[in-house]
Amino acid sequence: MKTIIATSALLLASLAHAQEVRTMSTPAQEAAIAQKLIDRHFEIWNETDAARRLPKYPAVDTADFFVADYAGKDTGYANVDRKIGELQKKNAGFRFTPEPITWNHGVGRVTWGYGPKDKPNQIRGEDIFTIEGGKLASARVFIDKH
Template sequence: MKVIDRYLEIWNETDPAQRRVLIDEVWAEDGRYTDPLAVVEGRDAFDAMIAAVQEQFAGLRFTLGPVDAHHDIARFTWLLGPEGGEPLVVGFDVAVLTAEGAIAAIHGFLDKVPA
């Protein structure tokens, strides 16, 4: 599913200007992100959260697992780790899309986190 591929691109884009272009393409203006560690609403807050995650996990990359989608929802697994290496973090997200196909909400779960 292309919107989910683009969503993961956002997490890996370290150039702030290019990351914002991707966010504006994929993320609904009032999109909401929720996981066990964060709740953010809107593009600016989402962008700031990603920048903080990139700083905390510098040099690591997100990769996408299988995506299962129907109607306006998608579920997928993602992994965060060194390129080609064992993931340090594994998560499972559910995306809710707008009628136009933008991400309206992400409901995130963490399956594996560093000790």
Template sequence: MSIDNRVNAETVAANYIAVWNETDAGARRKLIEETWVAEGTYVDPMAELAGHDQIDAGIAGVQEAFAGLVFTLGPVDAHHDVARFTWNLGLPGAEPIVIGFDVITIAEDGRIKNVLGFLDKVPA
């Protein structure tokens, strides 16, 4: 698959960030199922998650640890079935507490297959 339409990759990335910001458990689970394939994975330096249940639990844990903070999406760059982007976590309008960089692989149906996350700035 080739993602020739940058808007598509930006939409997938925006949906991904929306999942991380959704605090209602039922709505978040629905977004996860719409955003990730069933066997999708998420890997970063602190987590290795596979499938909707683990991804949901991991996101819920991050939301608990960083209650009240929101993720914002940076510029999206994409080619073929891969997109990369930066993101920030913090209070709106304030200096981000966490800054990261993610690489996603997108399935033919437009959902995420894999996420490789990198943490550029984390709290001390």
């Protein structure tokens, strides 16, 4: 009986702590976490070595993370990595230069430039991100038309 009471007390204390942690999160804290994820996301997209990219996905993206753009939707680490490789092959020497994230209740927006070092904004676009469980869950890509 003492074990049941002690276990129940421990469980209640854990639940109270979890609730306290959830309510302590502020929009500014959420935005800071989102910015770190976005920074790491673009590090992955700028990494030209697939062997160095692949181990980074699990810390940044959910297993079913997807990128949706005008060409289609790529889901999961392998498919997203294939997309990155194809993009880099078509645009050798190009890099993403993201601006700071704009955050609004679980959804992030990032505008970016993409181009070579001497013309980093050759292509401009915007990604809309969602976050689930502390990781990026989706990215919807919009490319500015000229």
